[in-house]
Amino acid sequence: MESDLAEYLDEFTRRDWETLDPGAVTDPVRVAVVGLGWFARDWALPGIARSPYTEATVVTDVDGSAVEAVAAERDVTGVTPEEFRSGAAADAYDAVYVATPNATHLEYVRAAAEQGKAVLCEKPLEATLDRARRLVEACRDAGVPLMVGYRMQTDPAVRRLRELLDAGVAGDVVHVHATMSQTMLGELGGDTDQWRLDPELSGGSALMDLGVYPLNTIRFVLGADPERVSGRTRSEHEAFADVDEHATFRLEFPGDVDALCTVSQNAQHASRLEVTGTDARLILDPAFYEREDRGFAVVRDGTRVDVDFDQVHQIEEEFAYFGHQLLADEPFHPDGEHALTDARALDGIYKSAETGRPVDLSDDAA
Template sequence: MADTFAAALDDFTRRDWQTLAPDAVDDPVRVAVVGLGWFAREWALPGIDRSAYTEAAVVCGVDPEVTAAVAAERDLVGVAPDELRSGAVAEEYDAVYVATPNATHLEYVEAAAEQGKAVLCEKPVEATLDRAERLVSACDDAGVPLMVGYRMQTDPAVRRLKESVADGALGDVVHVHATMSQTMLGELGTDHDQWRLDPDLSGGCALMDIGVYPLNTTRFVLEADPVAVFGTTRSEHAAFAGVDEHASYRLTFADGVEAMCSVSQTAQHASRLEVTGTEGRAVLDPAFYEREDREFALERGGSRVGVEFEQVHQPAEEFAYFGHQLLAEEPFYPDGEHALGDARALDAVYESAETGSVVRLDG
């Protein structure tokens, strides 16, 4: 067993994408951070700081007091949304990180594309499939690089899981089980007046907010896109009227592999990803939250190997990859076209939940 898994587990936290040494960077990518919610303040900005390939230069938010406070604390340029969209301080940054509510991504990405700036847009790429397609087209038409914020793809634990599957350490994959849940209103310190509960801003709640993690991570690990989906959604509490509180969906792939996924905004905090093959099983538990250490284990022939590794700051790894690829003039893997795969699948899950039928994605 040790020999079988050795390649996957050797040098666990290596950055297999890195060709440009961090100490060789004299001029890191200057990033404008758009949207100053809790994630941007507590995770994205520290992640930018930790990366040798990026530095924060501009912050932009809808609340002038918050923007001014963050700018003063970090000695950055602080601007209002209209100023950023107009290009008034465009000479201050090289790239734009968009972390605003889902349905406002398009306007900021379009502005960045018009200014010729590279873009890192948070997931899901937009609130609807149509707007997601317009966003990707805006970057394509302007010829600017677009990366979408799937931070799981740059986490070493997920990359080693993907390698284990590709190397055949599990045999042929048979099925995937994934779950993610939280008590959203309590854990995020928010009341009922927030954008995730507004269908026009979010496009949905459980599925659009956290359902994308099992979906995209499964696609990444299997290196495949689903050909059909079946899903259900439900809401029990008044706060979630008009959006989905819970969602479950099944992804079917061309080779017959199925992924069973469930997410909830009002269940015990948990996340897990389990890939089972004909000869073994790999488990990430916890799996998806940036504020938890990931635990990785491989099982085969009645034996289990748990891997101890140095945990990474997920947004720091994401921004390091973003900045590195720009400086090295290399393409991104989680680009706009990749993100549209999620947008199509999410749209299909909602259609399936409404019609009660399987929805095909392969034409």
């Protein structure tokens, strides 16, 4: 089986989207980073620096001490949120990366759009479907490109899985299973005073924070969008009294392909995606966490092949793609309209959890 797969897995980490010579880039895209939480500090800023197509030049956050510290550490310009929104430092950046709590994405993206800057916004787009729509409209009306931070789509392991499915290695896809879980409070030091537990800021917890990963990754590898969704949420601990602690959901794709997903903010750490077809199973395990090496396996007729490949820095790949597409004047695949499909699906799953009935997404496609 290994020889059969070799043609598809050769040069596993290749950037199949790259047309520019990274060594020839002299003027990378200058990025303003909005929001300096742990992810931006530990992953996004290093990813921007590692990418040959981007450089961070401006940072802002509601925490002035964080701005001061990061500005000094990274030798960039620090501004207040008010100064950012007013465009006081707009000449110092070409694009804006928004990594603030979900319900604040709209205000910062709108400000960037009004300044004529390209935008990379973290997912999910916003805390509600209505605000997500307004965010996409703001960029569309201003004529600025919007990419959404689906880092799984630029991960080589996910791209190779999609290529194998397109090549028919798995046969006809029958079903998909995915899971993503973590002990959120334990991993964040037990802090319950955080925006992910505030429904006004987050829009939800397990589904919004974790569920978007399997949802979007499955859409990407199948090259299809769910037509119908259903789901169930539950919360057992006081810290999650106002948001979903655990969630299970079903995505119904064209061709009677079902995807069954489970996510949890309070369960043992896990991250797995398995696509089962008539001829083979394709497995990513670990799958979704940026801080874990991804595992890639193909199982066919009782034989399992685990692919050994050089791991990449997921966020470097994401920012490399973002900067490359801007410099090459090429469109992004994970754009705002693409992300609105996720927003509609998440909204539908929450509605299903409330009513106990499936939700047809075609009813809300406008």
